[in-house]
Amino acid sequence: MHIQRVERLNENLLVTFSDNQTGEFSLFWLRDHSTDATSLNTSTLQRDVETFALPDCPEVANVNIGDNGATLELHWQDDSISSVFAADFLYRMAFNAVAPPAYELWASDLQDQIANFDFNDVTESSAGFLPVLDAIEKHGLVTFSGMPNDMQATKKLLEQVGYIRETVFGGLWDFSNNEAHSDSAYTSVGIGLHTDGTYTIDPPGLQLLHCIAFNGEGGFNQFADGFKVAQTIKDEDPEAYQLLTQIQVPAHYLEPGIQLRAEHCVVTENSQGQFKQICFNNYDRSPFMLAPAQQRAFYKAYGRFQQLINDPAFQVNFQLQPGRAVWFDNWRVMHARTAFSGFRHLAGGYTNREDFISKILTLREQTPWQQ
Incomplete structure (x- = not known):
């Protein structure tokens, strides 16, 4: 994107871009967003300018279009400061330019296309881990081979993203069918599709499962794309979809000395209308009641979500064997x-969602002024 021309209109600048769209920027906003060294800390990118000490309309002495339209440079009259803005940044701010979703929806067609990575290859360096993060962002699900059969390998893989999240199950955990906690994961029974931590205020972002040992039959892991299911319901029954985005469903986890409770909508969108989070666990759902008509409608919508995730057409599955691991986005993948x-x-x-986002933005060298 490039800037064609700039005009002054009262307390604003009208900036016309190469697609002939014109954005309107107040001089106050432009001064507040200056990236010069006295206004923005160059190492932390924290704002140093005293925003509310600025005049209501900071006066600009000169306005120049630079780098063949790639930048806009303002010379402020009162404090002799120069502010340089990239045309791409201004365009994105002016029009709230929405990037296409980073995710791709999938169903059973992903079965033979799940990204697989060699443990040794991707743990050699942080930069070498970016393809893993890209794949998780795209599909929410990756696998690993060549895993040493010990928990040090589990720890090393988790710490490629960030610190390991502590929960009631510990930080780095291992489990078998020993009934060590009040959770069906510590048994040998089948467990239906769900997301973890619906009873926590901030459900875990990513979950890693690493097979250390297996001597038996069964135990197939199943996965479904919650975003795909949400989109299907949105297309076929918009009213049901609205309920899933509006009704807060309570959940709980109980064991001696512990009582965790939280509530979440089944589907959450971001400010751009793209899918952000799925929270669905019928096992951990707490008692709650709505008005009769809304209750019937909720059960219908909630039941439709349950029906679709259990449809093999929406699932992929495989059996983890020693030396294999699977990492998935718990805010998306059931x-x-x-x-x-x-x-x-x-x-x-578990690793937190914000740590995953932090790592992927850091490796891509993206800041709020560049992405």
């Missing part, structure tokens, strides 16, 4: 496990 016999030992852990 996971399940079929019943099994014998002994099954898995290790794993």
Whole structure:
């Protein structure tokens, strides 16, 4: 994007871009967003300008279009400061330019296309881990091979994103069918598709499962794209979809000395109308009641979500064996496990959603002024 011309209109600048659209920027906003060294800390990118000490209409001495339209440079009259703005940044601010979703919806067609990475290859450097993060952003699901059969490998993989999240299950955890916690994960029974942590105010972002040992039959891991299911309901029954985005569903986790409670909508969108988060766990749902008509409509919508995630057409599945791991986006991908016999030992852990976002933005070298 390039700037064609700039005009002054009262307390604003009218900036016309190469697509002939004109954005209107107040002089106050432009001064507040100056990236010069006295206004913005160059190392932390924290604002240093005293925003509310600025005059209501900061006066500009000169306005120049630079770099063949790629930048706009303002010389402020009162404090002799120069502010340089990239045309792309101004365009994005003016028109709230919405980038296409970073995710791609999928169903059973992903079965043979799940991105797989070699453990040694992707843990050699932070930069080498970017393709893993790209794949998680795209599909919310990746697998690993060549995993050493110990928890140090689990820990090393998790720490490629950030610190390991502590929960009631610990930080780095391992589990088998030993009933160590009041959770069906610590048994050998089948577990239906769900997201973890619906009973927490901030559900875990990513979840890693690493198979340490398995001597038995069954125990297939199943996954479904919650975004795909949400889009399907949005297309077929907009009213049901609205309920899933509006009704806060309570959930709980109880064991001696612990009582966790939270409530979330099944589907959350971001400010741009793109899918942001799925929270669905019928096992952990707490008692709550709505007005009769809304209650019937909710059960219908909630039941439709449950029906679709259990449709094989929306699922992928595989059996984790020793040396294999799967990492998935718990804000998007539903996971399940079929019943099994014998002994099954898995290790794993959670990382926060913001740490995943932080790592991917850092490796891409994106800041709020550049993305």
